[in-house]
Amino acid sequence: MKKSQVFGLILSILVLIVMNFIPTTELFTVPGRNTLGILVALLILIITEPIPLGVSCMLSTALLVIFGAAPNLGVALSGYTNPIVFFVLVSFGISAAITKVPISKRLLQTLITVFGKNVKLVLFALMVCAAIISSVLSNVATTVIFIALILDFLKIYKNPEDKKRTGKAFMIGLPVASMLGGMMTPAGSSLNLLVLNLLEQQTQLRVTFVEWMVFGIPIVLVTLPIAWLLIVKIYKPVEIPQIEIKKYVDNLDVPKKIDFSEAYVMVVFAAMFILWVLSSWYPVFNVTLVTIVGFGFLFVPKIAILTWDEFIKSISWPAFFLVASVISVGNLLVTNGVSKWISTAVFPTSINLPSFGLVFVVALIVFLMLIIVPVAPALIPMLAPPLIILANNAGVSPIITMMTLGLTVCNCFFLPIDTVPLLTYLTGYYEMWEMPKSTLILQVIIAVVVAIWVPITIGILGLA
Known part of the structure; x- marks a missing residue:
C-alpha cells in the first residue's frame, strides 16, 4: 500500500472519530453532522483509494446507519433506486x-x-x-x-x-x-x-x-x-x-x-x-x-x-457504486438539514448583483468547490439547496443558479483528479501541474460565457 493510501485510510478513520466531538446546534443536528462527516470520509477514500472504490461506497451506506445519519438501511440505500x-x-x-x-x-x-x-x-x-x-x-x-x-x-x-x-x-x-x-x-x-x-x-x-x-x-x-x-x-x-x-x-x-x-x-x-x-x-x-x-x-x-x-x-462498477452512494448521501444532506446549514453558515443570504454578476459568482464558486471536492456527483447535492435559497433571496428563478451549476460542474478539469482527465493523465504524456496552464484560464472563460448566456436564455425561453 502506498503512503498516500495509508494516509487516506488513517485520515478517513480520524474524520469518523473526530466528527462525534464536533458541537451541534438546533440547525446543525447530530444526524446532519454525521452525514457530513461520512461524506468527507468517503471523499478521502475515493481520492486516495486505500480500498477499492466500490467497497468504500458500500461501506458508506452502512456507516450512515451505524452513526444514526439514516434511520435504516433502506433509507441509506435510497440512491440505488434512483x-x-x-x-x-x-x-x-x-x-x-x-x-x-x-x-x-x-x-x-x-x-x-x-x-x-x-x-x-x-x-x-x-x-x-x-x-x-x-x-x-x-x-x-x-x-x-x-x-x-x-x-x-x-x-x-x-x-x-x-x-x-x-x-x-x-x-x-x-x-x-x-x-x-x-x-x-x-x-x-x-x-x-x-x-x-x-x-x-x-x-x-x-x-x-x-x-x-x-x-x-x-x-x-x-x-x-x-x-x-x-x-x-x-x-x-x-x-x-x-x-x-x-x-x-x-x-x-x-x-x-x-x-x-x-x-x-x-x-x-x-x-x-x-x-x-x-x-x-x-x-x-x-x-x-x-x-x-x-x-x-x-x-x-x-x-x-x-x-x-x-x-x-x-460496466465500470466503481462508477455505478459512486453515483448511487453519493445520491444516497446527498438525499440525507437535505433530509438532515445540512444543506440548509451550509446555505446559512457559508453562502451569503443574497448577492446584490445583476443576473450576469450572480451567475458569474456562482460559476466561480462551483469551480473553486471542485478543487476542494473534486467529485462532482457529491458536490451537486451539497450545493443545490443553498443555490436554490440564494436565487430565492436574490429574487430570481432558481433555474438561473441551478443551470449555472449544471453547466459548470461537469467541467472538472482544473487538475486531472476527476475520472475523465485522470484517464488521459495515466497515459503519462503530461504532469499534473501542466494541465492548469490551460484549464485555469478556460474555466474563467467558461464562467464569463455562462454568465452572459444563461440570463439571456432565461429571457428567451421565458423561464424567469
Whole structure:
C-alpha cells in the first residue's frame, strides 16, 4: 500500500472519530453532522483509494446507519433506486455498442479529411468529434474510445520528444472536449440529469431537453474553439508532413459502406434522440426510460449488437457504486438539514448583483468547490439547496443558479483528479501541474460565457 493510501485510510478513520466531538446546534443536528462527516470520509477514500472504490461506497451506506445519519438501511440505500443510476448502468452498454461498430472512427475520419491540413487541425477535428459523441454518451466512455485513436495517431512520430509534446496537447484536449460536449444535452452526462432531478424535486420547476440544449449548445460552440486555441498555443504540438496525416486516415480501417450493424446502431440512436427531444413536450418520454428501451434494442435476437457478457464487461462498477452512494448521501444532506446549514453558515443570504454578476459568482464558486471536492456527483447535492435559497433571496428563478451549476460542474478539469482527465493523465504524456496552464484560464472563460448566456436564455425561453 502506498503512503498516500495509508494516509487516506488513517485520515478517513480520524474524520469518523473526530466528527462525534464536533458541537451541534438546533440547525446543525447530530444526524446532519454525521452525514457530513461520512461524506468527507468517503471523499478521502475515493481520492486516495486505500480500498477499492466500490467497497468504500458500500461501506458508506452502512456507516450512515451505524452513526444514526439514516434511520435504516433502506433509507441509506435510497440512491440505488434512483433512475439516474440505471441511466449510468445502461450508458456503458450503449458505449460498448458504439465501440463495436465504426461510427466514431467514421466521424473522426470525415472531420480529419475536412479539417486535417495539419496536426493542430487534426486536434481540432478530434476535439469536435469527442464533443459531439459526448453530447449523448458519458464523458468517461467517450474519452476511453478516443484514447486508443490518439495513441495510434502518435505512432507517426519517430522523435520521442516530439511525440511527448504532441501527446500532451492531445491528451489534455481530449478530456476537455469530452466534458465540454457533455454540456450540450441532458443525456451528455448523468450529472446533468442529477441537477434537473434536484431542481424538479426541490422547486417543482422543470427544464426540458430542448431548453437545456438552448442553454448548452451555444456555450460549447463558443468555448470549444477557445479551448483548442489555448491548448495549441500553450502546449505547441509538433507539425508533421500532411502525407503522414493522410496515411493515418487511410489506416483508420473504416469500411466504405455502412453495414447492417452500424446502420442499426445509428437508427437506434436517432430514434432515442428524437424521443429525448420529444420529452420536452411529452414527459412520458423520460430520458432514462428512453435510454433503457434503446439499450434493450441492442440485444434483439438475430441482430444482437451486444451480448450480455460484453455488456457486463463494459460496466465500470466503481462508477455505478459512486453515483448511487453519493445520491444516497446527498438525499440525507437535505433530509438532515445540512444543506440548509451550509446555505446559512457559508453562502451569503443574497448577492446584490445583476443576473450576469450572480451567475458569474456562482460559476466561480462551483469551480473553486471542485478543487476542494473534486467529485462532482457529491458536490451537486451539497450545493443545490443553498443555490436554490440564494436565487430565492436574490429574487430570481432558481433555474438561473441551478443551470449555472449544471453547466459548470461537469467541467472538472482544473487538475486531472476527476475520472475523465485522470484517464488521459495515466497515459503519462503530461504532469499534473501542466494541465492548469490551460484549464485555469478556460474555466474563467467558461464562467464569463455562462454568465452572459444563461440570463439571456432565461429571457428567451421565458423561464424567469
